[in-house]
Amino acid sequence: KKFVYDFTEGNKELKDLLGGKGANLAEMTNLGLPVPPGFTITTEACKVYLESGEEPAALRDEVSAHLDALEAKMGKKLGQADNPLLVSVRSGAKFSMPGMMDTVLNIGLSDKSVQGLAKQAGDDRFAWDSYRRLIQMFGKTVLGVDGELFEDALDAAKAAKKVTVDTELEAADLKRLVTKFKKIVKTEAGRDFPQDPREQMDLAIEAVFNSWNTDRAKLYRRQERIPGDLGTAVNVCSMVFGNLGPDSGTGVAFTRDPASGHQGVYGDYLQNAQGEDVVAGIRNTVPLAELESIDKTSYDQLMQIMATLENHYKDLCDIEFTIERGQLWMLQTRVGKRTAGAAFRIATQLVDQGLIDEAEALQRVNGAQLAQLMFPKFDEEAKVEQVGRGIAASPGAAVGKAVFDSYTAVKWSRSGEKVILVRRETNPDDLDGMIAAEGILTSRGGKTSHAAVVARGMGKTCVCGAEELEVDTKRRRMTVPGGHVVEEGDVISIDGSSGKVYLGEVPVVPSPVVEYFEGRMHAGAQDADELVEAVHRIMAFADRKRRLRVRANADNAEDAMRARRFGAQGIGLCRTEHMFLGDRRELVERLILADTEAERQESLKALLPMQKQDFVELFSAMDGLPVTIRLLDPPLHEFLPDITELSVRVALAESRQEPHENELRLLQAVHRLHEQNPMLGLRGVRLGLVIPGLFTMQVRAIAEAAAERKNAKGDPRAEIMIPLVGTVQELEIVREEADQVIAEVEAATGVKLKLSIGTMIELPRAALTAGQIAEAAEFFSFGTNDLTQTVWGFSRDDVEASFFTAYLEKGIFGVSPFETIDKDGVGSLVRAAAKAGRETRPDLKLGVCGEHGGDPESVHFFHEVGLDYVSCSPFRIPVARLEAGRAAS
Ligand code: ADP
Ligand code: MG
Ligand code: MG
Numbered sequence: 001k002k003f004v005y006d007f008t009e010g011n012k013e014l015k016d017l018l019g020g021k022g023a024n025l026a027e028m029t030n031l032g033l034p035v036p037p038g039f040t041i042t043t044e045a046c047k048v049y050l051e052s053g054e055e056p057a058a059l060r061d062e063v064s065a066h067l068d069a070l071e072a073k074m075g076k077k078l079g080q081a082d083n084p085l086l087v088s089v090r091s092g093a094k095f096s097m098p099g100m101m102d103t104v105l106n107i108g109l110s111d112k113s114v115q116g117l118a119k120q121a122g123d124d125r126f127a128w129d130s131y132r133r134l135i136q137m138f139g140k141t142v143l144g145v146d147g148e149l150f151e152d153a154l155d156a157a158k159a160a161k162k163v164t165v166d167t168e169l170e171a172a173d174l175k176r177l178v179t180k181f182k183k184i185v186k187t188e189a190g191r192d193f194p195q196d197p198r199e200q201m202d203l204a205i206e207a208v209f210n211s212w213n214t215d216r217a218k219l220y221r222r223q224e225r226i227p228g229d230l231g232t233a234v235n236v237c238s239m240v241f242g243n244l245g246p247d248s249g250t251g252v253a254f255t256r257d258p259a260s261g262h263q264g265v266y267g268d269y270l271q272n273a274q275g276e277d278v279v280a281g282i283r284n285t286v287p288l289a290e291l292e293s294i295d296k297t298s299y300d301q302l303m304q305i306m307a308t309l310e311n312h313y314k315d316l317c318d319i320e321f322t323i324e325r326g327q328l329w330m331l332q333t334r335v336g337k338r339t340a341g342a343a344f345r346i347a348t349q350l351v352d353q354g355l356i357d358e359a360e361a362l363q364r365v366n367g368a369q370l371a372q373l374m375f376p377k378f379d380e381e382a383k384v385e386q387v388g389r390g391i392a393a394s395p396g397a398a399v400g401k402a403v404f405d406s407y408t409a410v411k412w413s414r415s416g417e418k419v420i421l422v423r424r425e426t427n428p429d430d431l432d433g434m435i436a437a438e439g440i441l442t443s444r445g446g447k448t449s450h451a452a453v454v455a456r457g458m459g460k461t462c463v464c465g466a467e468e469l470e471v472d473t474k475r476r477r478m479t480v481p482g483g484h485v486v487e488e489g490d491v492i493s494i495d496g497s498s499g500k501v502y503l504g505e506v507p508v509v510p511s512p513v514v515e516y517f518e519g520r521m522h523a524g525a526q527d528a529d530e531l532v533e534a535v536h537r538i539m540a541f542a543d544r545k546r547r548l549r550v551r552a553n554a555d556n557a558e559d560a561m562r563a564r565r566f567g568a569q570g571i572g573l574c575r576t577e578h579m580f581l582g583d584r585r586e587l588v589e590r591l592i593l594a595d596t597e598a599e600r601q602e603s604l605k606a607l608l609p610m611q612k613q614d615f616v617e618l619f620s621a622m623d624g625l626p627v628t629i630r631l632l633d634p635p636l637h638e639f640l641p642d643i644t645e646l647s648v649r650v651a652l653a654e655s656r657q658e659p660h661e662n663e664l665r666l667l668q669a670v671h672r673l674h675e676q677n678p679m680l681g682l683r684g685v686r687l688g689l690v691i692p693g694l695f696t697m698q699v700r701a702i703a704e705a706a707a708e709r710k711n712a713k714g715d716p717r718a719e720i721m722i723p724l725v726g727t728v729q730e731l732e733i734v735r736e737e738a739d740q741v742i743a744e745v746e747a748a749t750g751v752k753l754k755l756s757i758g759t760m761i762e763l764p765r766a767a768l769t770a771g772q773i774a775e776a777a778e779f780f781s782f783g784t785n786d787l788t789q790t791v792w793g794f795s796r797d798d799v800e801a802s803f804f805t806a807y808l809e810k811g812i813f814g815v816s817p818f819e820t821i822d823k824d825g826v827g828s829l830v831r832a833a834a835k836a837g838r839e840t841r842p843d844l845k846l847g848v849c850g851e852h853g854g855d856p857e858s859v860h861f862f863h864e865v866g867l868d869y870v871s872c873s874p875f876r877i878p879v880a881r882l883e884a885g886r887a888a889s
Contacts, residue, residue: 001044002042002062003045003058003062004040004045004059004062004066005017005018005022005039006037006038006040007022007025007026007035007237010022010026010027011026012026012313014026015094015128016043016094016230018040018043018092019040019043019091019092019093019094019235021091021235021334022040022092022235023100025237025332026040028309028330028333033308034327036239037070037073037800038313039066039070040236041234041235041236043093043094043204043233044231045059046209046212047229049206051839055209060202063202063236066236067201067623070361071085074238078197078201079108079109079110079197079200080116082116082665083116084108084116084117084120085108085238086106086107086108086117086238087107087108087237087238087239088236088715089205089208089235090105090234090235090236091208091211091235092233092234093230093233094230096334097217097220100211101211102141102142102208102234103141103208103210104141104142104204104240104579105133105134105201105276106131107134107138107204108129108197108200108201109127109131109197110195110196111195112195113197114131114215121854125174126241128174128175128177128178129169129170129174130244131174131178132154132174133274134175134200135150135185135193136181136266138193138203138204139184139193139766141204142206143185143191144189145184145185145189145712149184149188150181153181154408157176157180161173163201181193186694189427195855205236208234209231211232211397212231215587215609219623220810226542226812227447230503237331239700239818241324242270242272242274243272243273243274244324245272245655246272248271248272248322249270249271249272249273249322249323250269250275250320250322251267251268251270251288251320251321252268252319252321253265253288253306253319255307257342258318258337258338258342259338259341260345261316261338261342261343261345261346261575263286263350265303267287267319269285269287269291270283270285270723271294274322275320280640291598292614293789294412295472296669297326298326298328298617300550301328302321302328302777303327304886309333310355311355314335315335315346315350315364316338317334317336318333318336319332331392331822340368340370341373343364343365343366343369344370344373344534344538345531345534347362347831348534348537350388351537357500358544359545359787359889361538361541362538362542362545363491363694365882365887367859367880367883368855368856370513370879372465373513374511374517374875375396375497376396376397376510377397377497377505377508377509378493378495378508378509379507379508379509384506385504386500386501386502387469387481387482387501387503388468388469388480389498389499389500389501390441390463390465390467390499391446391447391452391464391466392463392497393447393464393496393499394440394452394460394496395704396496396497397441397496398420398438398439398460398496399491399505399506399508400420400437401416401418401420401488401489401490402419402488402489402490403433403437403492404421404471404476404478405476406430406432406436406471407433408488409432409433410433410436412436413437414618418438419437419438420438420439420492420494420834421436421439421441422441422442422471422478423440423443423451423471423473423855424442424473425443425444425445425464426449426454428634428638429491430450431581432582434451434454434455434458436571439460439461439494440461440463440464441461441462441463441466441492441494442462442463442464442465443465443470443478444464444465444467444468445465446465447816451464457853458875459875461494461495461496463496464497468480468481469632480501480503484503486503490503493505495747499639508840512529513531515532516532516535516536517565517567518562519565539882541885542881542882542886543567543885545885545888545889546863546881547863547882547884547885547888548862548867548869549869550567550568550569550869550870550872550884551573551626551847551870552568552871552872552874553572553573553575553849553853553872553873554568554571554573554618554873555575555576556578556614556617557618557620560618560621560622560627561621561876562874564622565876566874566875566877566878567877568874570627570869571618571622571625571627571628571871572628572781572853572870572871573721574618574630575633576698577632577633577638579611579614580639584607584610587606588607589639589640591691592601592669604694604697608697608700608701610719611698612700612701614701614707615701615705615718616709618705619705619709619714619718623709623714623715624715624717626718626719627717627718627722628758628779628781628847628849629702629719629720630667630721630722631688631695631720631721632687632688633684633724634683634697635678635687636673636684636687637673637678643667643670646663646667646670650664661831679786679789679796679797684722685730685731685734687721688722688734689733695734695737695738696738696741699720699737699741700741700744703741703742703753703755704745704749706753707745708747711749719756719778720755720757721757721760722734722735722759722760723762724762724786725759725760725761725763725766726763726766726858727765727766727769728769728773728776728811731759731867732776756778756779757777758845759773759777759779760780760849761780761783761830762782762784762787762790763789764787764790764832767829767832768829769839770834771836771837772840773846775840775841777841777844778844778845779844779846780834780837780845780846781848781849782830782833784821784830785850787830788821788826789831791825792817810826818851819851820852820854821855821857821862834846834867846869847868847871848862848867848870853870853880854880856879856883859887863884863887
């Protein structure tokens, strides 16, 4: 195996092997750009070293051979006393990890060769400056000496001389500093600074290998989801010197503005300095444009090279360069990082320049960036008083009066107040309040707590687990660190992108991208700014490319309209349980408590017209587009009062000898319906089979609503979806009853209805018997939330608090399987069920509803397994459209 590549041997496609830096140095070399010669040691060599603790046997000889060739090319020998070749030893992994890994400059200097370098350059000061830099960098990164000791010594030298910048130190000062630095190395590292140049180089190479596994590098990789086993390449690059006086210098540049995408001259330049001085902020840099007046020839050459690079990489590049006595050298380039907004602008600009096509433009942006552009933000200029920080659970910026219970949240928001719902943690009872609130703040729970999951689903701002806040819901107040008390009605502001909590009102700037999706701003209109224009065009590219259709999870006409504006092509999930809350809860309670058939019929009869009205509104909002309605799913106890609260009420009434018949009856019902594992209990289709008349009432409401819309010349396209089916028999029974009801409605109204009936696939058994189930289902909708829950045996409501954090930390998953679909496990069931279903019924419609439908990575998976559509919350629709387009191009 070959472990070392000369810069002339590689190219930009070899990032896996040569790392990003090495691959691009090779690419630039082969483009004929001025790159100091050198070679790259592969990531393979690093992997061998990290696995076995030893460098591969062949490496030393290969390095020697490449070093010989380099020395021959340069006409000098590494560290040679009279005419030394110096090199840098630079890390460079496949993915850039800024500031995480090590680089050592000026390798090859020693007590002897420093003299040679001085003579060669005709500059003593420069030689000693380079030497002290070597000992400093080598001491710190290779020998593990605390860098501050060197910094302190440097400061002391400057202070002794009464100067402020290091360029004012003279050769003699630097020479003394070298002596001092060597002493520091000796005491701290317990060894002398190595005088043998080859030993310096070998130790530096080993240090770069080892820097792959420092704590900070590991942490960075985990955050950025970079695999831990890639290893780093090592670049050995002959030195060029920016610290050779005022006609030398070093700088960084971008081929266009990484914030706006505009073309122009962006970057910084520092005269008489070596590379790392620019980032370290040792002296003030000047804007790159000023290089034109400092060194016009180099400036012009740099501009030309930048144009070459952009045309070649067809993207924004960032660059490191050094000028040595008027000679320009390129030291690094890569496709540059950019803001989310710039990503969209640059992609469309490059299309206009004819550098890339639409499909490629779609690869230059992603759903996460689009999502980022869709959140309102707090005004950065505003003065703020931060009082706490929790987990950034669902992004956005929300301001409102603090309220501590859902009832108040709903009441106040109805009267036009903006409220923030503050709870210790939320539960399904808080749903109304969460819908009414601008944002949700909890002091308990993590990223997959109820509050977080539901808020994300609704696209609502949420900060959770802000533990410093003491929430007292009984007294309707919270105490913040320092003792200040926030009472009900006090205004607070929460930032769901940073997790920060502020007192008072922080001004918010709305997202222009959302204004555009909402139709309040038109791309192409005069006020449309470049960003909106770019988003508009990219979305058009995506819509043209994608095969997956995108539907919305929406339960009411308002959400449905919004979803339509955002580009939804129907409703993939209308949850009917939300329709049973609020004022109607009492009716549901009566249904559950009914002792006689007559009582039950009465409550169902009362519910029917309300349900029907819900559907009429929904069908007209989604006229001409499919609307999938899921029959009642959650366990009934969710519609009844809390068991403890009720027990207390009954006990109190008893002790006061007050009448409490109703409460007692209620309590008995709650006890009767109480389940240890409600998620695995009496819910979904099981309810439909056990509570007579419930599902048929819902089906009747759907059918009558559809008939009414048809009579009004509408085009309702209802799909009836049965939840939690495990076997085809369940579905067959429900289906038979439903068909009968539909026939009755058709007969009574004289309207021919084309209602389709299908099921959710959300239990492993359903997935495993999908071929049978498809006999009774016209469509499948994969309920990947429950499917994840049941396949893993995880309770979604509990696992976050108990062990998910540990799992994430230990790397058992990189991301929660509730956020991104677990392709190997849950995903393979989806794949197999889709296939089996279509074998039985070739025209079976396949979709997915639930959190994963709006998750970028999952959307790609659903595209790949051949589903027809994904369904997600209205706010995530643009992201799903974009990712579906990306998946197809
Ligand atoms: P990083 O990945 O942290 O940017 P680099 O390997 O690019 O680390 O090096 C750090 C600094 O040293 C950069 O400013 C780079 O331009 C400079 N540098 C690296 N190699 C050389 C060299 N052979 N000659 C001159 N400067 C160099
Ligand atoms: Mg660099
Ligand atoms: Mg479900």
